[in-house]
Amino acid sequence: MTHFIDTDCKDGSSSAGYEHGNTLAIGGVSDVFPFDAQETAWIDVIHKMDETYADLVRYQVELEKKNGALEDAQHFLASILASMTDVLIVCDLTGAIQQVNRALEDLTGLSADQLLDRPFQSLFTEDSQILVDGFAQCIRDKAIQDCALQLRGRSEPIPVDLNCTSRYDHRGRLVGMVLLGRPVGELHKAYRALNQAHTELKTAQQQLVQSEKMASLGRLVAGVAHELNNPISFIYGNVHALERYTQRLTRYIAFCHEQGPRVDQDRLRGELRIDRILDDLSPLITGTMEGAERVRDIVQGLRQFSSGQQGEYALFDVEPVLGRAVHWVSKGGPEALEVDYDLPVPLRVSGHAGQIQQVLMNLVQNALDAMADLEHPHLEIRGGEEGGVVWLEVRDFGPGIAEDDLVRIFDPFFTTKPVGSGTGLGLAISYGIVNEHGGRLKARNHSQGGAVFRVELPSVRPGGGG
Structure with a gap:
């Protein structure tokens, strides 16, 4: 089969050719090419070029994406470094x-x-x-x-x-x-400021302790005055009686020294009631000594209560400290106060008796304040020792403590009393004192009414060990 092909030459002339079978004849030249192989080669080249171009486009797109990601990463790192x-x-x-x-x-x-x-x-x-x-x-x-x-x-x-x-x-x-x-320059400044504030706070706390203690002493003035008045009164009366007796005895002894008649001695002895004086001398002296000892105990208790926090701990029995606290606070409270004790003796602890007395006085005072509206106030005080811990519970029969207040009752300046009736420092200071003694102070409401404050302190065994 023959195909005639007319092609244009470069000079504008035309040449004729024909294809016969698989042979291409152009311009009468007998150049022979495999036409199908050439066409296939060109198609392959074009496909490769298309693939290469597509790869270049894809690589460019990926490169632009990576370049954008790199720029974002650089900006991100730069922003981090700058911030x-x-x-x-x-x-x-x-x-x-x-x-x-x-x-x-x-x-x-x-x-x-x-x-x-x-x-x-x-x-x-x-x-x-x-x-x-x-x-x-x-x-x-x-x-x-x-x-x-x-x-x-x-x-x-x-x-x-x-x-x-x-x-x-x-x-x-x-x-x-x-x-x-x-x-850390600012941190150092803040630390110094914090340290200074802490020092000032400690100083303020010490002042508050003393202020609260003075307030407690003020509440005790009436009771202490009453306690001192009784022994001083009969000491004063006994001394006056002793003064009169002294005059009579002096007169009688002087007469006997002059060796007067026996009859006159008996008459004067009866007139001056010498026998009665001799009988009264021993009770007068005993009463005077008892009154002086009571005054001494009261003064010693006051000194122990008002002593500062300096000094080493000493062993003491809780029962007499508790007795003084209740006795003194109750003197300034209602006369109808009834106190029930359930305490084993002794209950020995190590610490500052004056500070523990301050804690107990505060608890008793709060109990009396809670029962201020009751006609017959009643106080229950229990104690004991369990597992190396001495515990005391002070229960009143007042309205109890509100549940929301139980978690804040030991916070400084928190009080439920009317303005002017309380500073809100008594329980906070008491809590700190008990903690310093290695113990705990807790509060709860009794199931049958009223509030219960519990003091726990490390006990001291009879041999002296804790």
């Missing part, structure tokens, strides 16, 4: 600075360009040189943490807590170190 308040220094193994953050620039007053390639040791004061000079060697063994250094600031040294770690390349080779420091 860091801690100081960041990246160095090589020689200590030359390779990168810093804005926090370091702000503290030192130097730009990043001024800091690059500069030895990082120059950023710290002379007092810190011994430490920073050894960083390059130390990080080969372990990271450096919380190293206190002085950074050269704009106008004055700035204390920083510095951490230093090793930096490795992608092959795992040590190429430098990273220093991260936190300025």
Whole structure:
């Protein structure tokens, strides 16, 4: 089969050719080409070019995506470095600075360009040189943490807590170190201010303890005056009687010394009632001694109560301390107060008897205040020892404590009393005193009404051990 082909030459002429079978004849030249192979080759070339172009387009798109992601990552890291308040220094193994953050620039007053390639040791004061000079060697063994250094600031040294770690390349080779420091100047100022505030608070607490103690003493004045008045009254009366008896005895002895007649001696003895005087002398002296001892005990109790917190702990029995606390507080309370005791004797603890007495007086006073509206106030006091702990419970028969107030009752300045009737410090101070003695002070409502305050203190066994 023959195909005639008319082709245009480059010079504008035309040439004729024909195809016969698989042979192409052009311009009468007997050049023979395999036409199907040539066509297939060109198609393959075109396909390869299309594939290459598509690959180039795809690679360009991926490259643009990766370039955008890289830019985002760079912006992200830059924003992190810029927002860091801690100081960041990246160095090589020689200590030359390779990168810093804005926090370091702000503290030192130097730009990043001024800091690059500069030895990082120059950023710290002379007092810190011994430490920073050894960083390059130390990080080969372990990271450096919380190293206190002085950074050269704009106008004055700035204390920083510095951490230093090793930096490795992608092959795992040590190429430098990273220093991260936190300025602690403001922290130091805050710590000093906190320490000063704590000292002032402790002073204020001590003053409050004394103020509360003086308030307690004020509430006791009436009761103590009553207690002192009785023994002083009969001491005063006994002394007057002894004075009269002394005059009579002096007169009688003088007469006997002059050796008057026996009849006159008997008459004068009867007239001066010498026999009665002799019978009264012993009771008068005994009563006077008893009154003096009662005054001494009252004064000793007052001195013990008002003593400060200084000094070592001493062993004492809780029962007489509790008795004095109830006795003194009740003297200033209602006359109809009924107190039921259930206490084993003895109950020995170690501590300051005056402070424990202050705690017990406060609990009794609060119990009386809670029963102020009752016609017949009643107080129950129980105690015992369990598992090395001496415990005392003071229960009143008042309205009890509101559930919401139970969790706040020992907070300073918290009170449910009317304004002017309480400072809200008594229970807070009592709580602190019991804690200082290694014990606990707790409050709860009794199932049958009223509030119960429980004091727990470490006991002291008869042999002296705790």
